[in-house]
Amino acid sequence: MIYAFLTLVSGVASFFISNSTVVNMTAGFSVGMLIPVVDEVGKNWEQLRHIWYSLRYRxxxxxxxxxxxxxxxxxxxxxxxxxxxxxxxxxxxxxxxxxxxxxxxxxxxxxxxxxxxxxxxxxxxxxxxxxxxxxxxxxxxxxxxxxxxxxxxxxxxxxxxxxxxxxxxxxxxxxxxxxxxxxxxxxxxxxxxxxxxxxxxxxxxxxxxxxxxxxxxxxxxxxxxxxxxxxxxxxxxxxxxxxxxxxxxxxxxxxxxxx
Missing domain, CATH: 3.90.79 (Nucleoside Triphosphate Pyrophosphohydrolase)
Structure with a gap:
């Protein structure tokens, strides 16, 4: 999932920015922001699932x-x-x-x-x-x-x-x-x-x-x-x-x- 996101960000950034250094920095920053989000979702997946159940089957x-x-x-x-x-x-x-x-x-x-x-x-x-x-x-x-x-x-x-x-x-x-x-x-x-x-x-x-x-x-x-x-x-x-x-x-x- 992270690698797919990195590829997407790099592609979008390269479309608008020609400087490869800036592209890599942009992708790296995005992934750096994504990793803790994905980690937090993984830790709380059961709770998120129960929230969904409580809404769907309220x-x-x-x-x-x-x-x-x-x-x-x-x-x-x-x-x-x-x-x-x-x-x-x-x-x-x-x-x-x-x-x-x-x-x-x-x-x-x-x-x-x-x-x-x-x-x-x-x-x-x-x-x-x-x-x-x-x-x-x-x-x-x-x-x-x-x-x-x-x-x-x-x-x-x-x-x-x-x-x-x-x-x-x-x-x-x-x-x-x-x-x-x-x-x-x-x-x-x-x-x-x-x-x-x-x-x-x-x-x-x-x-x-x-x-x-x-x-x-x-x-x-x-x-x-x-x-x-x-x-x-x-x-x-x-x-x-x-x-x-x-x-x-x-x-x-x-x-x-x-x-």
């Missing part, structure tokens, strides 16, 4: 679901756990962010309401699966990025799915170390399942087990636990299928975010 309701996922890799294989709502498929450890009472008040103030697509039960109560007025989308993401009034740690789902369930010995995991990898914010789309416009958000973490925890995971991988699978990147991409073999399990689509 009178629509947009479903937003935010979650966090754990990448757990031992000896090149990824750990997936059997889903609770969809027991026929395996998915990453993790789940939907929770909102605090203070966060709920902040969301209510901008017209955000709960999503009724999944029945509310003790497990889903407080989930950030919400319906956001289109014109308030920027305010919603500003609140979400502030981390105020919402869950800001991946520990809860790790503890619930792997420790409280008895899959891992709690005494070996009094705490965990993890790296924050990235945030995926999907482009807005129409979801037939939700019958609405939808934006999915996912924070991706990578578990960094200590040597003793690695040994525990290796023993777990050899145990053949019925609620777990250890899969290769290829199996994740193919949703659990292996060429030339009968498919014995299904991998959730969102597991691809781990790659």
């Amino acid at each position: 009178n629509r309701s947009i479903r937003v679901s935010t979650s966090y996922l754990f990448r757990v890799v031992i000896d090149g294989k990824y750990l997936l756990i059997r889903g609770t709502r969809y027991p026929n498929q395996f998915q990453p450890v993790g789940g939907v962010h929770k909102v605090s009472p203070q966060g709920s008040a902040a969301l209510s103030a901008i017209g955000v309401v709960g999503d009724d697509l999944i029945p509310v039960d003790p497990s889903s109560d407080g989930d950030i699966r919400v319906r956001v007025p289109g014109r308030k989308l920027v305010q919603f993401f500003r609140w979400f990025d502030s981390r105020e009034g919402r869950e800001d740690s991946p520990w809860r789902e790790f503890q619930e799915e792997l420790l409280a369930s008895g899959i891992l010995p709690a005494e070996k995991f009094p705490h965990i170390m993890h790296n924050y990898l990235r945030r995926d914010v999907d482009k807005i789309r129409y979801s037939p399942w939700a019958d609405s416009l939808e934006i999915l958000v996912a924070d991706i973490y990578e578990l960094v087990p200590n040597p003793e925890q690695q040994r525990v995971f290796r023993r777990l991988a050899q145990s053949g636990h019925p609620n777990l699978v250890w899969v290769t990147p290829s199996e994740i991409q193919r949703r659990g299928a292996t060429p030339g073999q009968p498919q014995s399990f299904e991998v959730a689509e969102h597991a691809q975010r781990l790659l």
Whole structure:
């Protein structure tokens, strides 16, 4: 993009100015002004996209679901756990962010309401699966990025799915170390399942087990636990299928975010 702009500026300048030094100075100055602009746009692209959505869909309701996922890799294989709502498929450890009472008040103030697509039960109560007025989308993401009034740690789902369930010995995991990898914010789309416009958000973490925890995971991988699978990147991409073999399990689509 910058090189194309440089060529254009040079061409226009040379048409009006015969001095090559002046032409090069003009082009150089223009590019020097453009680079920080392009850099700033790149840094704030998501925010600009949400501003556009809030204008285009200002009178629509947009479903937003935010979650966090754990990448757990031992000896090149990824750990997936059997889903609770969809027991026929395996998915990453993790789940939907929770909102605090203070966060709920902040969301209510901008017209955000709960999503009724999944029945509310003790497990889903407080989930950030919400319906956001289109014109308030920027305010919603500003609140979400502030981390105020919402869950800001991946520990809860790790503890619930792997420790409280008895899959891992709690005494070996009094705490965990993890790296924050990235945030995926999907482009807005129409979801037939939700019958609405939808934006999915996912924070991706990578578990960094200590040597003793690695040994525990290796023993777990050899145990053949019925609620777990250890899969290769290829199996994740193919949703659990292996060429030339009968498919014995299904991998959730969102597991691809781990790659």
